[in-house]
Amino acid sequence: MALLLSIVVRSNHRMLSALRRIVFGVLCVLILVGVALVEAQTTTPLTQNLTRACVEHYDPHIDYFPEKATLAYAKGFTLEYFKNYKILTVTMPWPNAKESFRYVLVQCGTPAPEGFGDSQVISVPVRSIVILSTTHLSHLELLGALDRLVAISTHDNVYSAAARQRIAADQVAEVGRGPSINLETLLDLRPDLVTAVGHDQPQYNSHPLLQNAGIHVVINSEYVEPTLLGRSEWLKLTAVFLNQDGLAQRLFTGMTQRYQAYAARVENLPTAQKPMVFGGFLNRDVWYVSGGDSYIAQLVADAGGVYLWADDRHRASIPLSFEAVYERAGDADFWFTSNQDWFKRADLLAANERYAAFKAFQEQRVYNNNARLNEHEANDYWESGIVEPDVQLADVIKILHPEILPEHRLKYYRWLP
């Protein structure tokens, strides 16, 4: 009996240890499966860019930027995508620039690539931004990133109501730009990114000063583009820093489609129905006229007008003598000016009585781009106008051919009575 008992106990003991082994094995398998499952989960590709987060477990095989932007009109910068970083090259930081600027944008939480020692390496998405031009403000607003704006060059230049609210709530500092930029305030803010405008006269540039101070600064110079759509596409340059590449791509496609739909309505007008258009203003005895390769020239052509200096090959304004302008534009049909202080034709006369000699003036066909000015004298033309090329085109079509867009109401342009 005692023997039997001891056998039972021993076998029991054996059974127990076997059981223990089985449990351990099952546990091990479970853990392995679990780990494998977790592993499997991270290797599934991302479907969206991380716009507000960092990567916690880096996997070199994952494409962290499934949403990409491609460029259609902009000539001033290029984008290249890699798995965990993207390369932005600003090839036209200012007109006729000899140098270009390369930025390496690395998904935060992933290692920076080797071999880009001479470029700025910036972790994205950026969490705080300083903009040195209001032309960048509309980008942030459109991309839903106004909450990341921590400072701007000049408060008075801001039109956007949402941005004004943030300024009123003391959430946006004022830092100036160019040689008078307030470096101490900027260093104190420690922004992830500053967006600056490039200038062909080096003394007005803000970026060298900031770069020396160790602040990440990107040049965003949409004004170098010869077309309105090209200018608007620089929205994508701001977007890549926010990982909003996909949103910017969709927004810009929408702008392009609407712009082209408007342009198509005046495309086939016979030349005889296309009015003659000129622009600019007299400064002493020099008249600055937009060049024939400027976005203004393109806009007039797309709106079914004849730009009087379309034969010129300049992108910037050209200084002409009064005689040369009067000879060509004296009997033109429309005059588009860009003078913040002109609200009626009498204001033009007060500035220079020679304006009265133009037919467009006599026949009350003078338009100004200051329809949206706020009490701080900020002009929305330079803000939301940057990302509404379609509305700008519709404005000009409405002016030149009112019968084609009877429903449209002018947004950026004002008729000077």
Added chain:
Amino acid sequence: MSAALDTVCVQLGTDGGSRGDLWRWVFLAGLSCVLMGAFFLNLALGSVRIPLSEIATILTGGEASKPSWNYIVLAFRLPKALTAILAGAALAVSGLQMQTLFRNPLADPYILGINAGASLGVALVVLATGAATGFLSNVGLLGDLSLIVSAIAGASLVTGLVIVAARWLRHAMTLLILGLMLGYATSAVVSILIYFSVPEQIQAYITWTFGSFGGVTGRQLMILAPVIGAGLLLAGLLTKPLNALLLGESYARSMGANVRRVRFWLIAGTSVLAGAVTAFCGPIAFLGVAIPHLCRSLLRTSDHRVLMPATMLMGGLVALLADLVASVPGSRTILPLNAVTALLGAPIVVWIVLHRDGPRSNFAS
């Protein structure tokens, strides 16, 4: 007194006598003819090519074959050419007055700080007000009229200070230093304004400093012409006391001239002439310094009775020629006037002055 001054004048002519007098009259007559020629050349040439026959039609009151040509010649080129003559004459004469008053060959109409005052006025309007406007916003927004008003305000302020000082200061040299210091102080303020301005505003300001005759319209000429006419008339009346001043203030005083009163009128006249020109045309350099030297060398005299009309004519002529070159006939653009006056004028003046070895004998000191 007048008899004593006359004696001085006779002594001033370096090669007096009837032969010299004849040469001077021929010179003045010739200069007038060349001036007329240059005037018509300025009407005929410009960015827009207009045939000579059409110019003649327009000037005789007819209609050109293109209506825009009528406007270009009568409303643009004509006021421009008249402005050039008036401004050139005004600056040259006031330069002559200042060189004699201060007995300094480097003196010019701006030596009293008028230029600096006008620049400050314009800088305040162009650079300080535009600061609130948006990016790439609009240059030249301020009309020409506001530039003129601000330049007049600035120039009057400085002129007022100098004239008040001239009434109680004993020595002309003190005035010179006062003007110089006012100039430094105002340019310092302008530098600060420029430092805090955006490129577009700086461009607008710099464009003003280049100077131009073409910005003056027919209606503005109605103001400019009588003002300069009055200033030139005053200068004509001051030729005799100026001759006395050539020999030094104490000498002039001993000749019976009321030096302090003469000094006051000289400064007032110069302020009006230079102030009006600067307000309407911008700070036009070079003419004020160079023309008096040019005339002294060509005429070989320091007698203001001859120098004064010669300087007026020569000033108008050189201004017309400079404006003609600046408008680059046939091209659609224009050059900055100040660059043209100095670039073309300086070598000519250097050549004539060196050729005649003038300066030593120019100031009978």
